[in-house]
Amino acid sequence: MNPIDSSTTPRDIGPTEDGAALRILWEDEHESVYLPFDLRMACPCAGCVDELSGRRTLTEAMVAPSVHPTAIEYVGRYALKFVWSDGHDTGLYSYDLLRGLCRCDECVAPSGSSPPS
């Protein structure tokens, strides 16, 4: 048995070859690529999500399309903290959250039958 959850343990974190996105290779060999704008929009901090209702108060109009991380810090063993080019730095992105944000074909493929919206 594996003492760690390989699906939420990053093996390698870094920019993609073109530098336009962030790539995370997970211990289970899964590769996730994140666009900076999408990551910024997914910020889970109290300034971006209403703590009482859980609703996102951050809107796309509030974020520059060119937003990008100026620094990435490891927080313990469970999360990353991004310092964004707009000065925002209060969001902690747990590896659970990041894995859940993966948009690769495998992760966005509909599981079972979902009703049309």
Ligand SMILES: [Zn+2]
């Ligand atoms: Zn935030």
Ligand SMILES: [Zn+2]
């Ligand atoms: Zn994926």
